[in-house]
Amino acid sequence: MIRVLLVDDQTLVRQGIRSLLGLAEDVEVVAEAEDGMTALAAVREHAPDVVLLDLRMPRHDGIWALEALRESGDATPVLVLTTFDDDELVLRALRAGARGYLLKDVTLDQLTGAVRVLAGGGTLVQPSITDQLLRAVRSGVADPADGDGAPPQELTDRELEVLRLVAAGYSNREIAHALFLAEGTVKNHVSTVLLKLGTRDRTRAVLRALHLGVLG
Helix, strand or coil: CEEEEEECCCHHHHHHHHHHHCCCCCEEEEEEECCHHHHHHHHHHHCCCEEEECCCCCCCCHHHHHHHHHHCCCCCCEEEEECCCCHHHHHHHHHCCCCEEEECCCCHHHHHHHHHHHHCCCCEECHHHHHHHHHHHHHCCCCCCCCCCCCCCCCCHHHHHHHHHHHCCCCHHHHHHHHCCCHHHHHHHHHHHHHHHCCCCHHHHHHHHHHHCCCC
8 A cells, every 4th residue: 555645735725636546556646635734744753655746735845855855864655746847846846856746737637656666666747747847948949957967978889769758758668678688687777877977767767868068
């Protein structure tokens, strides 16, 4: 069972999401919080597998909560679930440690799927948001601000192939099928790409690669 902490300042929204998640046999909402401060306390008390976090909340908002969790060394994966798709807000959340980002207009299947991905150690950003971020980076409107500022290590032709498919939203399994590779081999290539680009996850890797001109 995947244990979820639900953080949103609107009681009706929390009740609705709790009811929806209750339809999934492998997901359980173990606690709720109405702002960043109460979210931190709930994480410590309930040790959830995944935190579903709204960004715009009174007093201590979602960005504050993400930064506080990161500073405390807490590695609980956080899935941002919000109505806002502002480029800079998305980037701030990712920089602060969010492992996933979805808008509240997603379906129940998309939401539960994202919860499972994060609980399994993965990352997930809604494709429409990823596309928007990529356009912003290409146009110079948004700066991914990741990596240590040093030039990336050169990628091999195979690593570039994998990175291009990651940028297109392919999963490791889909990349393996497209390139006729074992899924474990693809996972190793992705890890190497992240290391060479100095990033922590797939979304940041794609954003930095575009910013540096690696993907053209």
